[in-house]
Amino acid sequence: MLKILKYSFYDLMRSRWSYVYFAFYLLLSVVLLFLNSDLSKAVITLMNVIIVLVPLIGTIFGVMYYYNSKEFTELLLAQPLKRSSIFLGQYLGVALSLSMSLVLGLGLPFIFYGLFRSNAIWDFSLLIITGTFLTFIFTALAFNIALSNENKIKGFGFAILVWLFLAIIYDGLFLMSLIIFEDYPLDKLSLIGTMLNPIDLSRTLILLKLDISALLGYTGAVFKQFFGTNFGLIVSFIMLVLWVIFPVYRIVYKSKRKDF
Amino acid sequence: MVSIQNLHKKFGKNNVLSGVNLDIKEGGIFAVLGPNGSGKTTLIKSVLGMVIPDKGTISVLGKSIKNSSNYRNKIDYLPQIANFPSNLKVKELIKMIKDLRSFTNHDDDLITHFKLEPFLDKKLGNLSGGTKQKVNLVLTFMFDSPLIILDEPTSGLDPISLLRLKDLIQSEKAKGKTILITSHIMSFVEEISDEIVFLLEGQIYFKGTINELKTKTGQSDFEHAIASILTNNHA
Numbered sequence: 001m002l003k004i005l006k007y008s009f010y011d012l013m014r015s016r017w018s019y020v021y022f023a024f025y026l027l028l029s030v031v032l033l034f035l036n037s038d039l040s041k042a043v044i045t046l047m048n049v050i051i052v053l054v055p056l057i058g059t060i061f062g063v064m065y066y067y068n069s070k071e072f073t074e075l076l077l078a079q080p081l082k083r084s085s086i087f088l089g090q091y092l093g094v095a096l097s098l099s100m101s102l103v104l105g106l107g108l109p110f111i112f113y114g115l116f117r118s119n120a121i122w123d124f125s126l127l128i129i130t131g132t133f134l135t136f137i138f139t140a141l142a143f144n145i146a147l148s149n150e151n152k153i154k155g156f157g158f159a160i161l162v163w164l165f166l167a168i169i170y171d172g173l174f175l176m177s178l179i180i181f182e183d184y185p186l187d188k189l190s191l192i193g194t195m196l197n198p199i200d201l202s203r204t205l206i207l208l209k210l211d212i213s214a215l216l217g218y219t220g221a222v223f224k225q226f227f228g229t230n231f232g233l234i235v236s237f238i239m240l241v242l243w244v245i246f247p248v249y250r251i252v253y254k255s256k257r258k259d260f
Numbered sequence: 261m262v263s264i265q266n267l268h269k270k271f272g273k274n275n276v277l278s279g280v281n282l283d284i285k286e287g288g289i290f291a292v293l294g295p296n297g298s299g300k301t302t303l304i305k306s307v308l309g310m311v312i313p314d315k316g317t318i319s320v321l322g323k324s325i326k327n328s329s330n331y332r333n334k335i336d337y338l339p340q341i342a343n344f345p346s347n348l349k350v351k352e353l354i355k356m357i358k359d360l361r362s363f364t365n366h367d368d369d370l371i372t373h374f375k376l377e378p379f380l381d382k383k384l385g386n387l388s389g390g391t392k393q394k395v396n397l398v399l400t401f402m403f404d405s406p407l408i409i410l411d412e413p414t415s416g417l418d419p420i421s422l423l424r425l426k427d428l429i430q431s432e433k434a435k436g437k438t439i440l441i442t443s444h445i446m447s448f449v450e451e452i453s454d455e456i457v458f459l460l461e462g463q464i465y466f467k468g469t470i471n472e473l474k475t476k477t478g479q480s481d482f483e484h485a486i487a488s489i490l491t492n493n494h495a
Contacts, residue, residue, distance in 0.1 A: 003359060003360055004360075007356060011345070011347075011348075014347065015347075069345065071343030071344060071345065072344070072345045074310070074339065074343070075339070075344065075357075076360070077308075077309075077310050078308055078310065078332065078335075078337040078339065079332060079357070079360055079361055080329055080330055080331070080332035080333040080361065081329060081332075081360065082329045083329070257312060258312075259271070259305075259310070259311045259312055260305070260310045260311065
């Protein structure tokens with residue numbers, strides 16, 4: 001698996017898109033630091049961008065990489081390699097190179113700005129960690145979708161739909177259900193609702209840490225009340241880990257049964 | 261060498277293989293023939309574990325291939341369509357496959373055999389179909405495995421390269437290897453194969469030497485013998 005990971009990683013490192021992605025984050029954080037001149041405010045603005053954008057890039061990159069390397073995958077399948085190591089290697093290659101662009105692109109400007117001397121360092125690290133989690137989650141979802149759809153266009157469309165649903169539509173539906181059922185106790189429902197969407201979960205996680213009650217919203221408030229800040233952090237971390245494990249498990253399961 | 265029992269495979273509603281039984285003994289060149297869509301590639305890919313059969317068992321070198329990947333160390337496979345990652349150089353691809361599999365130094369001889377030296381530093385995306393096929397052949401033959409599977413090895417090759425390929429196949433046979441070939445070029449098959457396996461509608465219609473096929477169909481010429489099977493079954 002490590003050899004496949006190595007080749008996928010090098011392959012992506014040579015592609016222009018990794019650099020575009022890296023440059024984008026570099027620019028974004030430089031501009032934000034310029035405009036805000038305050039580290040913790042910049043962290044909040046960054047969070048709003050990252051939480052929508054990282055899943056989108058992870059999804060598109062994952063699907064694109066899978067379909068583009070199809071021929072290469074077929075070449076590998078005829079070699080004495082396990083299927084699980086081929087696909088996990090490719091998945092980790094994509095997820096790691098994307099995470100690297102994210103961490104370096106955001107990290108470098110903040111470090112130069114004096115992150116280590118500021119007390120925003122923990123908030124910032126949490127932001128980077130959730131960003132990495134989201135990359136791993138959505139790349140895994142993208143690989144799942146691509147493995148299940150032979151048709152490229154269908155796969156792409158479906159992947160974008162999943163992103164759109166989790167990033168935007170889910171929140172709308174969630175809010176509507178809260179309004180419609182306002183006469184009922186909704187704590188449990190909103191807790192479960194947040195757990196089932198990795199994007200919402202990341203948002204709540206970061207806001208809990210930043211401790212900005214004004215931005216927490218209803219779910220965040222329930223979360224905080226229910227779990228308390230520290231326990232809430234741990235529970236949401238566990239949920240994020242599960243969000244990585246299940247799609248990865250399905251990649252292994254699906255790839256073992258697929259015909260090429 | 262390879263033993264296949266009661267192999268079934270369906271793609272959706274399309275029944276590609278329905279109960280194939282095949283025993284291939286060690287040594288010699290076997291040609292798998294059949295009309296388009298008769299399941300030749302599916303059969304080969306099942307042996308390689310790329311297609312997972314619905315029913316039936318396959319064993320290679322006496323061991324069942326189910327849930328195993330190590331047996332592919334004993335197989336060299338030439339895929340039908342040579343598609344490689346296009347931003348990789350020929351040299352890098354050869355190095356990578358060597359790294360993924362095991363050490364070999366046959367690649368240099370093969371590169372000279374197919375006169376590929378001028379292309380080593382070119383990217384695979386910029387090569388012609390025939391040159392890609394030659395790279396494909398180098399990747400296949402550079403490991404000294406006892407079983408060689410070639411899916412349409414002649415496609416895109418010029419006459420000189422075709423001659424070189426035939427020499428190569430004969431020299432591999434002389435080493436006592438088992439070679440499985442599919443091809444639509446009947447003259448190539450007739451010249452090179454010791455035994456043929458004819459697939460028709462997902463089953464083995466005929467297995468034996470070319471002479472046996474000629475007597476069975478009552479034709480004196482191999483191409484006509486094949487044609488007569490097809491017309492008799494599709495008329």
